[in-house]
Amino acid sequence: MNVLFTFKVKAEQMENLTSRFPGVQFEYNNEIEEAQIDEFEVIVTYGGDISSAVLKKATSLKWLMVASAGVEKMPLSEIAERGIVISNVRGIHKTPMAESVIGHILSLARALPSLYEQQKRKEWNTRVRQTELRGSTAIILGPGAIGSEIGRLLQAFGVRTIGCNHSGRPAESMDETIQFDNLLERLPEADYVISILPSTAETKYLLDERYFMAMKPTATFMNFGRGDLVKESILIEALKNGEIGHAVLDVYEKEPLEAESELWNLSNVTISPHVSSHSGKYIERALEFFTENLEKWQNGNVELTNLVDPEKGY
Amino acid sequence: MNVLFTFKVKAEQMENLTSRFPGVQFEYNNEIEEAQIDEFEVIVTYGGDISSAVLKKATSLKWLMVASAGVEKMPLSEIAERGIVISNVRGIHKTPMAESVIGHILSLARALPSLYEQQKRKEWNTRVRQTELRGSTAIILGPGAIGSEIGRLLQAFGVRTIGCNHSGRPAESMDETIQFDNLLERLPEADYVISILPSTAETKYLLDERYFMAMKPTATFMNFGRGDLVKESILIEALKNGEIGHAVLDVYEKEPLEAESELWNLSNVTISPHVSSHSGKYIERALEFFTENLEKWQNGNVELTNLVDPEKGY
Known part of the structure; x- marks a missing residue:
């Protein structure tokens, strides 16, 4: 052959x-x-x-x-x-993407960006604000192959996982699965809201202002699916108004993210240039x-x- | 009562x-x-x-x-x-420490420090060097409560775990456990060498020059146990000579790490000021x-x- x-x-x-x-x-x-x-x-x-x-x-x-x-x-x-x-x-892509998502979550929880900055200043400062991932709750929008791999790893860290899809049909590595229709009322429970949704008629601009107002002021919103899940202007307002704590973004309404975008400057945003699926392997x-x-x-x-x-x- | x-x-x-x-x-x-x-x-x-x-x-x-x-x-x-x-x-301490260790590993594998730097420069650059954790091998020096929690999480990421202790007695969440006596010959297998050893007569300055020469030139050495596991001068030489790829340090021979220490300046070192066990919880x-x-x-x-x-x- x-x-x-x-x-x-x-x-x-x-x-x-x-x-x-x-x-x-x-x-x-x-x-x-x-x-x-x-x-x-x-x-x-x-x-x-x-x-x-x-x-x-x-x-x-x-x-x-x-x-x-x-x-x-x-x-x-x-x-x-x-x-x-x-x-x-x-x-x-599920392995590199899930590793990126968990990496960003742990980096923020364990204050790695602050440690990196302190190191540059040769500053020994032990008073950094750190928390634990264990015991928190994540809502995963789109619990397919990638979302379930993220869920599997989060569960290993002792995180409660709530999948969210169109049907509400149970998905792998989710403690519970809910429908898009019930998302708004369940958002107040989540410490992490993680999307790996594709762009479809149903998901386009799904997250309007109400969704960010419903999130915890300490919540981290992570978009690793498609940029048109939320209008950039709505996300920027939510971040500036403290409706959520932080956003980690790998995808954007327009890519590459324009130099004029306010997102670059916000201290509570992490910009990843659509590389979470990349891997040397x-x-x-x-x-x-x-x-x-x-x-x-x-x-x-x-x-x-x-x-x-x-x-x-x- | x-x-x-x-x-x-x-x-x-x-x-x-x-x-x-x-x-x-x-x-x-x-x-x-x-x-x-x-x-x-x-x-x-x-x-x-x-x-x-x-x-x-x-x-x-x-x-x-x-x-x-x-x-x-x-x-x-x-x-x-x-x-x-x-x-x-x-x-x-096992939860915050294990989360810190895995956080540092993923942050480096998924190039988060580079992403943070690019963001400051408003630079959209997708050519960052990323790898995957899955499929790699870790040697855990001191597979006790903390080491086994690290091992458990590494295994969830598809990492092969080799515990190393005095007796070689099997330890939890280790695919294999070896004795200190066999460490030198097994080091060439490891992508990550992670110590959470306490300071004892047996572990003090355990890692001499030969150990770093035996590691992969791409290996990451992580010390989250006690600083006197290795002389700072030996570690600095290994890092400068490219005997290992990177070091993540939470403990030091002398704490706080002195401002004069060369460790602050090396680009392949991450300095954490003995905070990996801290937690708001x-x-x-x-x-x-x-x-x-x-x-x-x-x-x-x-x-x-x-x-x-x-x-x-x-």
Whole structure:
């Protein structure tokens, strides 16, 4: 069996693949046009290089392994017609994103920004305001793969987790799950309000003024989903008026965040430039998804993990 | 039954005690000398105010609840003679300390110090070097109550934990436990080397040059135990020579850390001024220890949690 990679992997990772799958011939070529495309049963790609023209030449292709979450730019109807199997790396962001969220929470609770500032001034000052995460309550907006990973870790720290989704159906690692309709009345309980919601008609500008007024004045609001969950002006007012204690933002209404935005200057805001999903281990993780599926494929099992339905696009 | 508190608790906490224990009369007086000491069966104290003179007057005293870890300054032989029960709050530091350790680890892995600096410059830069904690290996020197709590949380993040103690006896939340004698040969495996060791003859200056040379050049060394585990000069050399990647220090050979110390200036050091055990929730936690024991005491059960043997002093 021949497998083509159209993105770079490290020499060490190539060696691992070769030794783990002795019956498979791996080729690595970033330029898909340069490869003998008709030879490959499997193509491992970020997806952008799979055009109709490429598909036509890929006469042996049976499985497309896409090392990204979205496949919407690929010629899906042709893939469906040909019966080519597609799998992706859904969930690959959950580890770095959950680690970022917990990292920001602990950094603030344990006063790390103050410690960093003191160090620059060579100041030994033990009177820093620290608290504990244990015993607090978090509301997680969007308890899917990423939200549940955040919930799992928060529970390990002794935090009560309340998931919030459209249906109110129980979600993994949530002590309780509520509906969007009940969010406003439950917000006063939360020390942390964490969103990883995608942008949909239902979530766009979901959090209006009333929601921030309902939060604890000490609450930390964290947006790691999409920037249009809340109008920037509403968030700025809530922060300036002390309706909430702090905001940690990874996403914004407009990205990059404009230099004129007041958010940069507020002392109770942490600005993260949409990097919470980044990780030096991305390819390592993608290869884990791939090798697990390659094992199955070799054994004639086409029920791969993270299958994509080319007709639905997810 | 009468109970005297000799330190401040919040009005809300007083109310909780009163409503939870209707049969108990609580008095709060920071000046033990001013109280009618002979009335109290139970005294709740930080310990410093329990002198021989006080003990003589405390003719009804049967249980001393000490809201600190050490009892060495108290008149222990008189307490032992009188058969007074002592309990303390051993382990009260484990939550804030473990949260601090994990907070520092995640802050570095997810590049939070860089994000904070970029924010000050209003700089939107997504090319920050981030990694993941998952899949790494930690050696925990001193896997006792605090070390095991750190291990438990690390395991939740998918970290392999290796405890290291004198005997090599298995310790809680450690995938493996090794002896001090085997530490040197196992150090090359560790991404994190975390000490919460106390200062003893065996641990004093345990980590000499060879230990830092054995660590990965990317390893993070974290000292949250006692400063005399390593000579400051050896640590500085290891950091300057790139024998290790980073050090997070909460304790020092001499505290406060002197203004002249080179440690302040090294870019690969985080200076925490011995505050990792601090927490705004100290009294709340101490009251949890107390109320659990008061339940038992009311039921005639003198097998309290965290009993101290006055003859041994711990």
